[in-house]
Amino acid sequence: MKGVNSMSQLLAEGAGSQNIWQLIWPFILMFAVFYFLLIRPQQKKQKQRSSMLNQIKKGDKVTTIGGLHGTIVEMADDTVVLRVNDTTKMTFERSAINAVVTAAPAATE
DSSP states (O other): OHHHHHHHHHHHHHHHHHHHHHHHHHHHHHHHHHIIIIIHHHHHHHHHHHHHHHHOOTTOEEEETTOOEEEEEEEOSSEEEEEOSSSOEEEEEGGGEEEEEEOOOOOOO
């Protein structure tokens, strides 16, 4: 009779591990969906934005996150000075640049 009890215990342990996988599987699936639909695209967008901010130069026409259009006149490490019209210059953080509308022509040597 002792053999029957040990056999039933082995079957119960096997069924228990299968139930654990059945419980964990939906969480693994949800994590994969979140990663491929939310996390990965956001990381890709962040890389593109940082690349764009590193490539801006004097003469580029840009828009800010507030919707202001201007041309880059001066640049420092963290700030840019935009010429909005002939007489107005405004200073912004580099991170306030939303998009480059028109890139300045490349300097020819």
